Amino acid sequence: xxxxxxxxxxxxxxxxxxxxxxxxxxxxxxxxxxxxxxxxxxxxxxxxxxxxxxxxxxxxxxxxxxxxxxxxxxxxxxxxxxxxxxxxxxxxxxxxxxxxxxxxxxxxxxxxxxxxxxxxxxxxxxxxxxxxxxxxxxxxxxxxxxxxxxxxxxxxxxxxxxxxxxxxxxxxxxxxxxxxxxxxxxxxxxxxxxxxxxxxxxxxxxxxxxxxxxxxxxxxxxxxxxxxxxxxxxxxxxxxxxxxxxxxxxx
Amino acid sequence: xxxxxxxxxxxxxxxxxxxxxxxxxxxxxxxxxxxxxxxxxxxxxxxxxxxxxxxxxxxxxxxxxxxxxxxxxxxxxxxxxxxxxxxxxxxxxxxxxxxxxxxxxxxxxxxxxxxxxxxxxxxxxxxxxxxxxxxxxxxxxxxxxxxxxxxxxxxxxxxxxxxxxxxxxxxxxxxxxxxxxxxxxxxxxxxxxxxxxxxxxxxxxxxxxxxxxxxxxxxxxxxxxxxxxxxxxxxxxxxxxxxxxxxxxxxxxxxxxxxxxxxxxxxxxxxxxxxxxxxxxxxxxxxxxxxxxxxxxxxxxxxxxxxxxxxxxxxxxxxxxxxxxxxxxxxxxxxxxxxxxxxxxxxxxxxxxxxxxxxxxxxxxxxxxxxxxxxxxxxxxxxxxxxxxxxxxxxxxxxxxxxxxxxxxxxx
Numbered sequence: 001x002x003x004x005x006x007x008x009x010x011x012x013x014x015x016x017x018x019x020x021x022x023x024x025x026x027x028x029x030x031x032x033x034x035x036x037x038x039x040x041x042x043x044x045x046x047x048x049x050x051x052x053x054x055x056x057x058x059x060x061x062x063x064x065x066x067x068x069x070x071x072x073x074x075x076x077x078x079x080x081x082x083x084x085x086x087x088x089x090x091x092x093x094x095x096x097x098x099x100x101x102x103x104x105x106x107x108x109x110x111x112x113x114x115x116x117x118x119x120x121x122x123x124x125x126x127x128x129x130x131x132x133x134x135x136x137x138x139x140x141x142x143x144x145x146x147x148x149x150x151x152x153x154x155x156x157x158x159x160x161x162x163x164x165x166x167x168x169x170x171x172x173x174x175x176x177x178x179x180x181x182x183x184x185x186x187x188x189x190x191x192x193x194x195x196x197x198x199x200x201x202x203x204x205x206x207x208x209x210x211x212x213x214x215x216x217x218x219x220x221x222x223x224x225x226x227x228x229x230x231x232x233x234x235x236x237x238x239x240x241x242x243x244x245x246x247x248x249x250x251x
Numbered sequence: 252x253x254x255x256x257x258x259x260x261x262x263x264x265x266x267x268x269x270x271x272x273x274x275x276x277x278x279x280x281x282x283x284x285x286x287x288x289x290x291x292x293x294x295x296x297x298x299x300x301x302x303x304x305x306x307x308x309x310x311x312x313x314x315x316x317x318x319x320x321x322x323x324x325x326x327x328x329x330x331x332x333x334x335x336x337x338x339x340x341x342x343x344x345x346x347x348x349x350x351x352x353x354x355x356x357x358x359x360x361x362x363x364x365x366x367x368x369x370x371x372x373x374x375x376x377x378x379x380x381x382x383x384x385x386x387x388x389x390x391x392x393x394x395x396x397x398x399x400x401x402x403x404x405x406x407x408x409x410x411x412x413x414x415x416x417x418x419x420x421x422x423x424x425x426x427x428x429x430x431x432x433x434x435x436x437x438x439x440x441x442x443x444x445x446x447x448x449x450x451x452x453x454x455x456x457x458x459x460x461x462x463x464x465x466x467x468x469x470x471x472x473x474x475x476x477x478x479x480x481x482x483x484x485x486x487x488x489x490x491x492x493x494x495x496x497x498x499x500x501x502x503x504x505x506x507x508x509x510x511x512x513x514x515x516x517x518x519x520x521x522x523x524x525x526x527x528x529x530x531x532x533x534x535x536x537x538x539x540x541x542x543x544x545x546x547x548x549x550x551x552x553x554x555x556x557x558x559x560x561x562x563x564x565x566x567x568x569x570x571x572x573x574x575x576x577x578x579x580x581x582x583x584x585x586x587x588x589x590x591x592x593x594x595x596x597x598x599x600x601x602x603x604x605x606x607x608x609x610x611x612x613x614x615x616x617x618x619x620x621x622x623x624x625x626x627x628x629x630x631x632x633x634x635x636x637x638x639x640x641x642x643x644x645x646x647x648x649x650x651x652x653x654x655x656x657x658x659x660x661x662x663x
Contacts, residue, residue: 064650113252
């Protein structure tokens with residue numbers, strides 16, 4: 001089991017990616033990226049469209065297979081122990097939906113049953129309902145929900161099971177300012193209670209507010225990695241947006 | 252966990268709307284049967300015939316008596332147009348005019364002429380049963396009058412009309428069927444088995460379509476990626492979808508069978524069988540039929556699932572049912588026209604390779620106690636199902652399902 005000394009205590013690497021390469025036919029989407037995410041950390045992947053963010057998240061969430069390199073999640077090799085890893089992770093795709101013929105509550109119940117016994121399901125659904133904040137509408141069919149309501153339900157589904165690693169692809173995509181703020185607060189709170197978060201986002205303010213560390217990815221390569229503060233200092237920038245522009249221009 | 256997924260799949264398929272749609276379809280057929288009516292009843296009814304008898308001779312009287320025995324004679328005016336109007340009003344089948352001089356002509360050795368006005372009610376098969384029976388009456392008239400004339404000339408009518416009598420024995424698959432020609436045997440078996448083929452086709456289309464649509468919906472609703480990251484074996488995802496569709500298919504089959512059964516009861520003759528062939532199934536026949544139907548359904552559903560993987564969305568999924576429909580109709584038509592064994596080699600292989608063929612021909616083979624093609628069919632369908640399921644499992648375990656979607660999105 002890998003461990004590093006961090007802030008004076010032994011902490012486990014929640015995620016360790018080494019020389020990860022992913023080819024789609026002849027096109028190389030990831031060109032040997034490496035990064036580590038510590039337990040309880042919120043780690044952000046930022047980069048332009050087509051840089052490889054979603055591919056990385058899909059590989060970590062066991063949807064895509066690696067071409068070469070290794071991905072280890074809480075000490076488990078992704079290529080060999082995908083089924084064990086699926087018990088520890090929860091993935092929120094950028095474009096995701098819920099079963100339209102179910103009510104919000106039934107959808108949460110259906111998903112919770114994959115992760116626990118009857119008692120645990122009850123608790124997960126209670127938490128999910130609390131996160132979703134849909135009021136009475138939690139008992140309405142999903143096909144009557146607005147885009148924002150569906151997204152809140154999906155975020156609730158992702159976090160209600162207390163995953164060890166939550167993988168969130170554009171978590172606030174399609175949400176208005178207030179809803180997005182609420183989701184960010186929920187993500188922060190989940191991390192405080194022990195969930196490690198790997199997320200991608202186009203929203204630089206969101207990344208700066210949420211993430212403990214950031215990796216900037218461009219054209220399948222990680223071009224910069226560090227805390228928001230470190231990166232701002234390094235590039236003498238006011239905010240992460242300026243860092244992003246400078247890094248992309250240099251690379 | 253598997254049951255959780257299975258319940259969700261069943262909940263999606265066995266909706267009240269789906270069941271009502273199938274029930275409505277089956278009920279429509281049952282009502283159609285009632286509306287079309289019962290052939291046996293129709294045939295047992297005497298046709299209504301009008302006669303304008305303008306000749307009082309012996310042969311005209313004979314014709315009248317023959318018709319009287321076989322039909323309900325309607326009193327009609329002597330004027331042809333008025334008689335026809337009356338027959339039309341009173342649902343008559345035909346008007347027969349016996350002109351004056353009819354008997355005289357026959358006595359002189361000339362043909363007697365009967366004018367026949369047929370009242371055609373429609374172009375459907377059952378619209379003109381009464382008229383068909385009128386044709387039978389005319390044949391009887393000719394036969395009786397010929398016999399009478401032969402007797403008069405001193406000959407034996409039964410010999411003279413049939414100097415050669417054939418006693419038919421049809422040999423088919425180690426069976427001797429006495430008193431029947433091959434076309435009569437084939438026709439009787441076909442009338443008892445074609446319904447089974449139609450039901451198999453409808454079941455495969457219904458259940459297969461539901462699986463393709465289910466995959467299309469997973470993609471359209473963007474739920475597939477989440478489903479694939481859940482801690483459940485990919486095999487269970489496939490199994491839950493295929494099994495739920497098979498259960499749905501069985502429920503649909505029961506409803507279809509009731510509806511079609513009622514429909515067919517009105518269109519077929521109640522025969523118990525002939526020679527060594529009995530139109531009754533024993534318990535083991537039903538068990539074999541259930542196994543064949545299950546495997547055909549499972550094969551069709553597995554194939555549909557494979558096609559469903561390529562579905563971009565629900566709408567696109569509907570188009571992907573076309574290959575399944577084409578295969579089903581191909582099997583049904585080919586086996587309707589010829590037995591599998593009598594097909595040219597290439598066509599035989601193609602037809603055999605379509606798994607639905609074996610379910611469509613199973614009823615016929617069971618009636619004929621010919622178990623070997625059924626067993627080969629069961630074996631083939633089992634291998635086919637396992638092979639297709641293995642391919643689907645492989646696709647689900649690779650990232651083809653996701654990269655396939657990405658490729659299609661890029662194409663769009």
